Amino acid sequence: MGRLRRLVLDVLKPLEPSIVELVQLIAALEGVDGVNISIYEIDHKVENAKITVEGKSLSYGNMKELIEANGGAIHSIDEVAAGDVLIEDVITHQD
Numbered sequence: 376m377g378r379l380r381r382l383v384l385d386v387l388k389p390l391e392p393s394i395v396e397l398v399q400l401i402a403a404l405e406g407v408d409g410v411n412i413s414i415y416e417i418d419h420k421v422e423n424a425k426i427t428v429e430g431k432s433l434s435y436g437n438m439k440e441l442i443e444a445n446g447g448a449i450h451s452i453d454e455v456a457a458g459d460v461l462i463e464d465v466i467t468h469q470d
Contacts, residue, residue, distance in 0.1 A: 377458050378431065378457060379430075379433040379435060380431070380456045381433075381455065381456035382452065383426070383427045383454035384425070384428075384442075384449050384451070384452055385423070385424075385425060385450040385451045385452075386424045386442060386448065387422075387448045388447035391446075394412045394414060397412060397442075397447075400441055400445065401428060406434060407428055407429075407433065409429045410428050412425070413425045425453070
């Protein structure tokens with residue numbers, strides 16, 4: 376099976392841990408080369424976050440477990456990439 380290289384997740388998380396703490400926890404996972412977290416909506420007790428993770432061999436299961444252990448829930452997987460190289464989206468006329 377091809378190795379996962381990029382995951383883009385839509386996550387609902389509590390205000391704590393902060394995104395600074397969460398990004399550091401995800402970055403420490405085996406196979407992770409880089410992580411970005413962007414908050415796009417804040418409520419009284421929760422935040423909606425877009426989490427982008429890249430690496431040579433990512434484990435979705437480990438990432439899901441870590442997010443859930445810190446009170447988060449994955450709403451959707453918005454992008455996934457696997458293989459030896461990362462391929463960026465190409466804009467076509469339908470887009």
